[in-house]
Amino acid sequence: xxxxxxxxxxxxxxxxxxxxxxxxxxxxxxxxxxxxxxxxxxxxxxxxxxxxxxxxxxxxxxxxxxxxxxxxxxxxxxxxxxxxxxxxxxxxxxxxxxxxxxxxxxxxxxxxxxxxxxxxxxxxxxxxxxxxxxxxxxxxxxxxxxxxxxxxxxxxxxxxxxxxxxxxxxxxxxxxxxxxxxxxxxxxxxxxxxxxxxxxxxxxxxxxxxxxxxxx
Numbered sequence: 001x002x003x004x005x006x007x008x009x010x011x012x013x014x015x016x017x018x019x020x021x022x023x024x025x026x027x028x029x030x031x032x033x034x035x036x037x038x039x040x041x042x043x044x045x046x047x048x049x050x051x052x053x054x055x056x057x058x059x060x061x062x063x064x065x066x067x068x069x070x071x072x073x074x075x076x077x078x079x080x081x082x083x084x085x086x087x088x089x090x091x092x093x094x095x096x097x098x099x100x101x102x103x104x105x106x107x108x109x110x111x112x113x114x115x116x117x118x119x120x121x122x123x124x125x126x127x128x129x130x131x132x133x134x135x136x137x138x139x140x141x142x143x144x145x146x147x148x149x150x151x152x153x154x155x156x157x158x159x160x161x162x163x164x165x166x167x168x169x170x171x172x173x174x175x176x177x178x179x180x181x182x183x184x185x186x187x188x189x190x191x192x193x194x195x196x197x198x199x200x201x202x203x204x205x206x207x208x209x210x211x212x213x214x215x216x
Contacts (some may be wrong), residue, residue, distance in 0.1 A: 007033075009051070018045050030057075038099065051093070054111070058099035058119060065105045071095045074112040074132055080153045081135065082113075087176040088161035091113035098162070113155035114175070118162035126169040126187065131158045133173055161195065182210050 014026050026043040033052040038059035046065050049055060051072030053055030063069070072079065073093045082092075090096045095111035097103065098119035105125040108114055113131030117123070125207075138152030156174025160166075164177050167185035188202035196214045198207045 014086065015047065016045055019211060035094070038043075042118070047068070047124070054094045054146060056090075056094070056096045058097055058101065060100045061097050062102045063097075064103060064107075064125075067103050067106065068108045069095055069103075070110045070112070072112070073154065079138070079151070080132070080155050083154065083156040083174060085157040085159055085174070085176060087116075087161075088114050088157035089116040089159070090157065112121075114157035115160075116158070117160045118164065120163045121160060122165045124166050124168040127166045127171070128157055129160075129172045131156060131174060180210055 010029065010111050014029055017025060023042055024043060027041050030043060030052060031037045031042065034055050035053055036056040036058055038057055038061065040060045041057055042062045044063065044065045047063050047067045048049060050070040054071035055069060071093055090111065092114050093112060093113055095109055096116040098117055098121060100119050101117060101121040103109070103123045107123050107126065109126045110130045110132065115131050132153055132155045135152035135154050145214055158172055158174055160177040161177055161179035163179065163180050165182045166172070167183050169186050170183045171188045175189065175192045177189065177193045178197065180196040181193050182198045183189060183204065184198070184200035187200050187204045189199070189204040191203065193199055193204065196210050198210050199205060200207060
C-alpha cells in the first residue's frame with residue numbers, strides 16, 4: 001500500500017513538468033514501470049496511466065498531452081461476458097502500443113479487455129478506444145459498485161493493425177481494424193473492419209479502399 005502511494009505521488013510530480021526535462025524524466029521513470037519499453041519514448045504533459053506495469057510501448061512512440069491509458073483488470077463486481085478476438089495480441093488488462101505510433105491529445109485507451117495497436121498508427125485527438133463496456137440489456141443498477149448493484153458488462157478485445165489512422169474524436173468499441181485502414185473524424189466503430197478500408201459514420205460504414213494498389 002505504501003509503495004503504491006509513493007508511486008502515485010512520483011507520477012503526480014512528473015506529470016506536469018514541461019519541456020525536454022519532463023520528457024526525459026518521464027521516459028526514465030516509465031521505462032522501469034512499463035511491462036516493456038522501446039527506445040525514444042515521448043510522454044507529454046498531463047498523461048495519466050493506470051496499471052503501467054501492464055502497458056508495453058514500442059520504439060519512437062509518442063503519447064501526446066492529456067492522454068489517459070487504463071490497463072489492468074476490471075473490478076470483480078457483476079458478470080462479464082467475454083468476446084473472443086484472436087487478432088488481439090494483448091492479454092486481458094494489457095495495452096500494447098506499437099513502434100512509430102502517435103496517440104494524440106486527449107485520447108482515452110481502456111484496456112480492461114485487452115488492446116493492441118500496431119506500428120505506424122495515428123490515434124487522432126479526442127479518440128476513445130474501449131475494450132470493456134456496460135451490457136445494455138442486463139445492466140440495471142448503474143455502473144457504480146454498491147449494495148444491491150447488478151453490473152452487466154461485455155469485454156471485447158481491440159486489435160488495431162499497422163498503419164491505421166483514426167480521425168479526430170473517433171470511437172472504437174471492441175473488434176478488429178485491419179492494416180492500412182482510415183477512419184474519418186467522428187466515426188464510431190462497433191464491428192470488424194477489413195484491411196485497407198476507409199470508413200465513416202455511426203456505426204462505421206466502409207466507403208472504399210484507402211490505397212488503390214493494395215488488394216482488399
